[in-house]
Amino acid sequence: xxxxxxxxxxxxxxxxxxxxxxxxxxxxxxxxxxxxxxxxxxxxxxxxxxxxxxxxxxxxxxxxxxxxxxxxxxxxxxxxxxxxxxxxxxxxxxxxxxxxxxxxxxxxxxxxxxxxxxxxxxxxxxxxxxxxxxxxxxxxxxxxxxxxxxxxxxxxxxxxxxxxxxxxxxxxxxxxxxxxxxxxxxxxxxxxxxxxxxxxxxxxxxxxxxxxxxxxxxxxxxxxxxxxxxxxxxxxxxxxxxxxxxxxxxxxxxxxxxxxxxxxxxxxxxxxxxxxxxxxxxxxxxxxxxxxxxxxxxxxxxxxxxxxxxxxxxxxxxxxxxxxxxxxxxxxxxxxxxxxxxx
Amino acid sequence: xxxxxxxxxxxxxxxxxxxxxxxxxxxxxxxxxxxxxxxxxxxxxxxxxxxxxxxxxxxxxxxxxxxxxxxxxxxxxxxxxxxxxxxxxxxxxxxxxxxxxxxxxxxxxxxxxxxxxxxxxxxxxxxxxxxxxxxxxxxxxxxxxxxxxxxxxxxxxxxxxxxxxxxxxxxxxxxxxxxxxxxxxxxxxxxxxxxxxxxxxxxxxxxxxxxxxxxxxxxxxxxxxxxxxxxxxxxxxxxxxxxxxxxxxxxxxxxxxxxxxxxxxxxxxxxxxxxxxxxxxxxxxxxxxxxxxxxxxxxxxxxxxxxxxxxxxxxxxxxxxxxxxxxxxxxxxxxxxxxxxxx
DNA sequence: TACGCTCCTGCAATCGTTCTCAGTATTCCG
DNA sequence: CGGAATACTGAGAACGATTGCAGGAGCGTA
Numbered sequence: 001x002x003x004x005x006x007x008x009x010x011x012x013x014x015x016x017x018x019x020x021x022x023x024x025x026x027x028x029x030x031x032x033x034x035x036x037x038x039x040x041x042x043x044x045x046x047x048x049x050x051x052x053x054x055x056x057x058x059x060x061x062x063x064x065x066x067x068x069x070x071x072x073x074x075x076x077x078x079x080x081x082x083x084x085x086x087x088x089x090x091x092x093x094x095x096x097x098x099x100x101x102x103x104x105x106x107x108x109x110x111x112x113x114x115x116x117x118x119x120x121x122x123x124x125x126x127x128x129x130x131x132x133x134x135x136x137x138x139x140x141x142x143x144x145x146x147x148x149x150x151x152x153x154x155x156x157x158x159x160x161x162x163x164x165x166x167x168x169x170x171x172x173x174x175x176x177x178x179x180x181x182x183x184x185x186x187x188x189x190x191x192x193x194x195x196x197x198x199x200x201x202x203x204x205x206x207x208x209x210x211x212x213x214x215x216x217x218x219x220x221x222x223x224x225x226x227x228x229x230x231x232x233x234x235x236x237x238x239x240x241x242x243x244x245x246x247x248x249x250x251x252x253x254x255x256x257x258x259x260x261x262x263x264x265x266x267x268x269x270x271x272x273x274x275x276x277x278x279x280x281x282x283x284x285x286x287x288x289x290x291x292x293x294x295x296x297x298x299x300x301x302x303x304x305x306x307x308x309x310x311x312x313x314x315x316x317x318x319x320x321x322x323x324x325x326x327x328x329x330x331x332x333x334x335x336x337x338x339x340x341x342x343x
Numbered sequence: 344x345x346x347x348x349x350x351x352x353x354x355x356x357x358x359x360x361x362x363x364x365x366x367x368x369x370x371x372x373x374x375x376x377x378x379x380x381x382x383x384x385x386x387x388x389x390x391x392x393x394x395x396x397x398x399x400x401x402x403x404x405x406x407x408x409x410x411x412x413x414x415x416x417x418x419x420x421x422x423x424x425x426x427x428x429x430x431x432x433x434x435x436x437x438x439x440x441x442x443x444x445x446x447x448x449x450x451x452x453x454x455x456x457x458x459x460x461x462x463x464x465x466x467x468x469x470x471x472x473x474x475x476x477x478x479x480x481x482x483x484x485x486x487x488x489x490x491x492x493x494x495x496x497x498x499x500x501x502x503x504x505x506x507x508x509x510x511x512x513x514x515x516x517x518x519x520x521x522x523x524x525x526x527x528x529x530x531x532x533x534x535x536x537x538x539x540x541x542x543x544x545x546x547x548x549x550x551x552x553x554x555x556x557x558x559x560x561x562x563x564x565x566x567x568x569x570x571x572x573x574x575x576x577x578x579x580x581x582x583x584x585x586x587x588x589x590x591x592x593x594x595x596x597x598x599x600x601x602x603x604x605x606x607x608x609x610x611x612x613x614x615x616x617x618x619x620x621x622x623x624x625x626x627x628x629x630x631x632x633x634x635x636x637x638x639x640x641x642x643x644x645x646x647x648x649x650x651x652x653x654x655x656x657x658x659x660x661x662x663x664x665x666x667x668x669x670x671x672x673x674x675x676x677x678x679x680x681x682x683x684x685x686x
Numbered sequence: 687t688a689c690g691c692t693c694c695t696g697c698a699a700t701c702g703t704t705c706t707c708a709g710t711a712t713t714c715c716g
Numbered sequence: 717c718g719g720a721a722t723a724c725t726g727a728g729a730a731c732g733a734t735t736g737c738a739g740g741a742g743c744g745t746a
Contacts, residue, residue, distance in 0.1 A: 006732065006733060007733095017732085017734095018734080021734060021735085024737095046733070047732050049733090050733035051733055051734080054734045054735095055733085055734065056730080224738080246726065
């Protein structure tokens with residue numbers, strides 16, 4: 001700790017702590033220059049803890065995400081920062097997709113931040129919103145919990161995204177379309193699968209069980225799922241991957257097995273890859289604006305915080321970010337897979 | 344705010360706040376079950392602010408980095424988390440490569456965290472270490488400041504990495520080797536350039552001014568620098584890019600200009616790309632273990648914190664993480680660039 | 687010079703904990 | 717059952733800031 005407190009500054013100048021405090025909060029004070037000097041000479045820094053305790057405000061907002069290494073979540077934070085302004089410092093916390101850690105983190109954040117932007121781990125759980133009930137402003141981003149209609153949220157149009165992808169493939173003539181989705185107890189995992197199945201149903205294409213694979217949003221999961229699809233006795237002619245990491249894993253599997261894209265199989269990723277232009281062919285993908293989602297979440301959170309401060313009623317905001325399809329070279333009409341090469 | 348305090352719990356059970364406090368810190372207490380119940384029923388959460396104020400400890404460690412969207416820094420955080428344990432919560436803060444923000448952040452962090460892992464923006468500046476002098480434990484990671492020998496740090500062997508890359512190209516027969524490096528006022532920018540120039544000198548290859556380009560670690564910077572090199576009247580036959588983002592930018596430029604790798608130009612990246620296997624040819628790169636760097640930084644920081652707590656003397660630790668070259672397909676003996684195609 | 691007004695000041699309470707200290711209840715043993 | 721040792725308890729002073737309140741300095745005006 002710095003050791004030097006407001007009292008030291010006050011003594012040095014010969015005023016009361018109250019005066020120094022007032023100087024710090026911008027009031028007019030007679031000995032402002034002396035105080036300023038003393039602060040510099042002593043290298044005084046106000047104790048955040050003491051301030052928080054007295055004022056109840058922290059000037060801090062936390063963003064809690066399941067995977068800090070996913071560029072998507074980094075972009076959420078970046079977007080949120082652009083809106084936060086001078087008032088608030090933004091911190092990113094990694095729950096590491098571990099339920100207990102998420103719980104613990106939220107508990108510790110209580111009283112340490114003015115609000116939280118959270119991407120909760122599971123839908124079938126009211127843990128996170130629980131905190132919100134007891135006064136910690138929370139905005140859900142990208143994922144929600146079961147009782148989320150009562151709380152602020154910013155989602156992407158998952159169903160539409162998956163539908164766009166599926167319909168695009170159907171239009172190209174594909175009938176055997178597979179989807180590698182994330183865990184079904186997460187919002188994007190569930191809704192993207194839903195978009196896929198509903199698009200199939202609408203086009204009267206029967207859903208084949210083995211074509212809908214529930215994976216885990218990781219590269220390894222994408223790889224394993226793709227391998228599984230390739231080993232299917234009746235392999236699909238097109239695949240939709242449920243997020244960026246799984247796209248990478250699936251592409252790796254295809255490359256390794258020397259399955260040509262789009263000749264042998266077509267592939268669409270949910271979420272664009274930031275190196276899409278570097279791979280051959282470019283990956284057709286469902287695009288959404290990451291930063292916009294983060295910015296929107298922050299806007300809603302700040303509104304919520306000030307509503308809380310002024311005791312204003314404010315009904316839950318539910319924002320949905322639009323998506324569209326970016327066509328590159330990874331999709332073509334089906335021709336059927338060649339005989340499997342056991343390499 | 345939660346509103347419910349330790350006093351409420353104490354009253355409900357009919358004990359003193361001291362007893363509840365003791366229960367919270369794990370002491371044996373007669374009415375432990377009653378207290379536990381009351382805490383649950385009232386949904387009491389201890390105020391972090393009050394705790395910090397009294398105990399001086401926060402249980403929080405901040406990692407302050409210049410660019411949260413760079414996977415390298417995300418990996419630093421991930422690595423650090425593995426070591427932090429239950430005691431400490433790790434938060435990632437983005438300085439956005441803005442000097443004033445870094446300063447402000449450090450100031451606000453003072454008293455709010457037990458220690459900081461920092462990747463400072465500029466070497467020619469003592470701002471960050473200044474905080475360390477006044478009692479905030481800081482470990483520099485990846486970058487240092489001018490007076491860094493007095494403080495803990497974890498660096499990668501930048502000079503060796505750049506030297507390995509340069510020598511590899513020389514061995515292949517290249518003489519016209521260019522380097523796109525980061526800002527020379529940053530540690531990796533400066534040291535990687537140094538490794539490059541010293542390797543050239545050792546092999547008695549004259550350094551050509553236009554071959555050493557100081558860029559900014561961004562994708563756009565890498566792109567622009569590569570374009571500049573290609574437009575050189577006497578273009579290089581090999582290029583080393585100074586970080587991951589600039590590698591992507593450079594590769595984009597090459598692809599766009601239809602320069603073939605490694606036929607027309609060889610390229611080595613400093614830092615591996617996590618999709619290296621997906622591009623054709625694979626990128627030869629200087630590899631370092633990101634997470635290990637973060638883990639090492641956290642280890643040193645925890646040691647520093649406990650040294651401070653126990654008033655133990657502890658001389659500054661300087662850790663250097665080793666690197667090695669991963670050879671893929673992006674390098675070959677030089678054949679000279681074809682005539683430039685103005686596309 | 688006297689009066690009132692404004693502006694600034696210091697005192698002291700307060701935020702929600704932790705922790706020392708002294709005291710009371712409980713246990714253990716002979 | 718008595719006494720000492722042990723285990724737990726409560727009162728109250730911190731921690732470092734903010735803030736309401738009442739009072740004092742300085743100013744302008746008559």
